Amino acid sequence: MLLQQDHYKKSYYETPFHSRTSELNILNEWQRWKDYTVATNYFRTDLEYIAVRNTTGVIDYTPMVKQKITGPDSAEFVNRFFTRDMNKIAIGRVGYVVWCDAEGQVLDDGTVFHIRENEYWLLCVERQLDNLSISAIGFDVEIEEITDDVACLGVQGPTSCSILKAMGFEGIELLKPFDIKHYDFQGHEIMISRTGFSGDLGYEVWMVNEIALNFWDELFEKGEIYGIKPFGLDALDLVRIEAGLLVPGEDFMVAEFAIRPGSTRSPFELGLSWLVDLSKPVFNGRQALLEEKERGSRHTFVKLNVNGNKPANGSYLYNQSGKKIGTVTSAMFSPSAKANIAFASLHEPWKKGKDKIIAEIYYQKDLEWNRVMEEATIVTKPFYDPERKRITPAELY
Amino acid sequence: MTKLKKKVVVIGAGHNALTCASYLAKSGFEVEVHESRSEVGGMACTREFTEGYKVPGVAHLLHMLNPGIQKWLGLNKNGLEFAANRLKTISLNPNGNALVIDGDHLEGDGITDQHRAEFKSFKKKTNSLARFFRSAYQGRPPRIRTDNKKDLLGLMQTGWNLRTMGNEDMTDMLRFIAINVFDLLEEYFNDDFIKGSLAIDAVLGNHLGPRTNNSVITYLHTLTGEIDGVQGAYAIPKGGMSSYTDALKNSAEKLGVRIVLDSHVERIIVDDNGKASGVKFAKGNEVGADVVVSGIDPKSTFLCLVGARHFEAGFVHKINNVRMRGNASKLHLALSGLPSFNGVDEKDIGQRIVISPTMQYLEQAFDYTKYQHCSDQLPMEITIPSIHDSSLAPEGHHVLSAIVNYTPYSLKEGWDEAKPVVLENVLNTLSQFAPGIKQQILHSELLTPKDLEAEFGITGGHWHHGELTFDQFLMLRPFPGMAQYSSPIESLYICGAGAHPGGGLMGVAGRNAAVELMMEES
């Protein structure tokens, strides 16, 4: 479907929500995301962040790449494509997934929606049509990219369930985390999943483009008394770091875009061993991952709590003897965790449990660069993990 | 030792599979061979294409026999005899003058001492380069990008063999494999007819023209063989081509190999641990095995018999991309008498006769193939085996067996429609050189690559079970990353022409696979 016939005049796509998001984007700050333009910030990053954490934030996720896998061999196909045991993702459930190239290096991460029998959707950052199609040789499946056909909103935050309930979605509070439910909205089927990037109670709503604006209007009308606010990609980056979620292209190099060998990461090297089921007889990258298991990994992914209050973006990490042992991939000062947090990738000669981790942090004051060396400690739990995220029925306000 | 013998099931009874089976049985494995057809030999067989007339069913000349295998399996003791050996090559010229190639010697009208000298030096060079290939053919090709000791040693050995060829040969080797046979022959000869007569050897059975890269590799490949110690010699086995594979069969059975005919394997069974554990037959029954070896092409083996879902996608993608565009057909004629060819002495009609007057002729015919059409002027390699072996045709009658090149597997117009037309064109071409032949034809048959695929189960009906191009050659065969006889499925091996070193009746792929298997499974 050609969404916008005259897109070439502008060289970017507008999402079906654009007429609303552009009204709300009083800063006029936009960013390109897979050929679409979406808001970087609407009014103020920290206030948008606060809306997600305290009331409800809405993000336009439409540019998220969406692929539909259908056909009699779908279940077998996804089980061979992804590293985890996909049989455990029942119909009506969503699962977090990674997938690898033949060298066992991560191509991307994403979520798989098991929508009905023989139908899965894969949602992720990078386009996968090519990888999926190559993987489909010998399987009776059909792969289709539906990115432009499905509009999507993330509705995230403590009051999100109340808002959707107020819109008339019966039983929404009964959805368990990673559940999917279909509803009727103005004569069209929409899909709501209890998923999201905020690490809090939240939902994602999937709909055909035709009803996007009506849905948005009703969402914001019903949401007003629940403190609903739009949020942009900057605020999203803050909440996802607090939630402990990786972003391809930031926290790891997408294997197929890497030029230098050694710059990619395996799932083990990203702390995602729990997503790899080596007991499956076959999946893409298995042989290489088995070998890595034997040989040992080169990198270790860690979450860090850094001393001080200067975010450690891009910092080099050293051990106590001044040897470089890694780099920070994402960092922020977390208002919710009240901590200076970071993701990092460590390598030799770092020794777990023995070596210190010291971050070299640069920051500016009146254009003057300053440097501090701050010690960091490894955190194993998510930085932000409210009980509310898991409770079912979801809390209503 | 009380350890039970490991049981090996071999799929297909082509000459490579039989060779592999014998080597395995000889070293103590329990071996069972299952063949779809009701006879052994695969594409090396004898075919009664009409009552009373027998021809070599597909391959019709032995020229790549491996002396080691011949000896080790006692093929001569087991019935291999030659009805004719050291055949000359007679190249037919539309002007009525034939060229006679006998080893490194040229004869014919208009052939000067200068031509003879050029040919001698060309033969010397190409034979010596081919011997480098031959040495590289004798074992498992080393895998690249690895730190396995065996592979590194193999790589070093290959490098060493190359280095010890001498500076000139090494430079020529590196240069020639990158160019094409057109340019190579241009360097050595002036005469178009000589060049045409030689170039056919590079293209026969391959999807390439003289100007295509890789055509020097395919040319040298044919020179790697030898018959009774003579490099590049051609022979016709006594009693038809099947006597070669019957000798392999006798040898195998003496060594305890059980051969089951009419036993079409439908599936290779892979257990939950990703190990091959047996095969399932079209008839519905199954047989268990510790090891499975496939003598059919890698594409059919992995994609049809095992199935894509048992492999990682990267492997499937690569195997799916292995090029297997067969383009050689087989023409069989029953003749009421001995045909005569313009410019060919009657005593020479039993030799190897080729129709390939110029490289232009080949290139133009290949052009049609590129666009999935078939030229009406095709090159051919012709033998009349009944001259050497009276058992093939009734008294006074003869059979003609010809390989017709550039008849592509995928034809735009479809083979059902095209076959009678192509056959007619081929017979017309033939009668340009052998004017009365059409009147002598009692029965004719053309087996296209489609027919060969249907009958022998080889994808594309391909001569080499996968094109023999630089990217599918030596350590890159059948494709990079899988230059072994083993596969990602534990205890599953391949031993057919699709494995290193490729096609032609030599049995080396079968033997190398057996050696690899013994090391892995013992």
Ligand SMILES: Cc1cc2nc3c(=O)[nH]c(=O)nc-3n(C[C@H](O)[C@H](O)[C@H](O)COP(=O)(O)OP(=O)(O)OC[C@H]3O[C@@H](n4cnc5c(N)ncnc54)[C@H](O)[C@@H]3O)c2cc1C
């Ligand atoms: C037209 C043509 C002419 C040729 N002429 C010559 C020549 O003159 N000289 C020469 O040296 N080479 C020649 N070749 C090449 C040569 O024939 C092949 O390279 C050679 O036969 C390959 O041997 P193989 O043992 O690997 O396999 P094949 O000979 O192909 O044998 C494979 C066997 O497996 C069997 N099989 C297949 N599927 C199954 C299954 N599912 N279950 C059980 N059995 C199965 C088949 O029936 C067959 O018997 C020619 C090839 C062609 C196409």
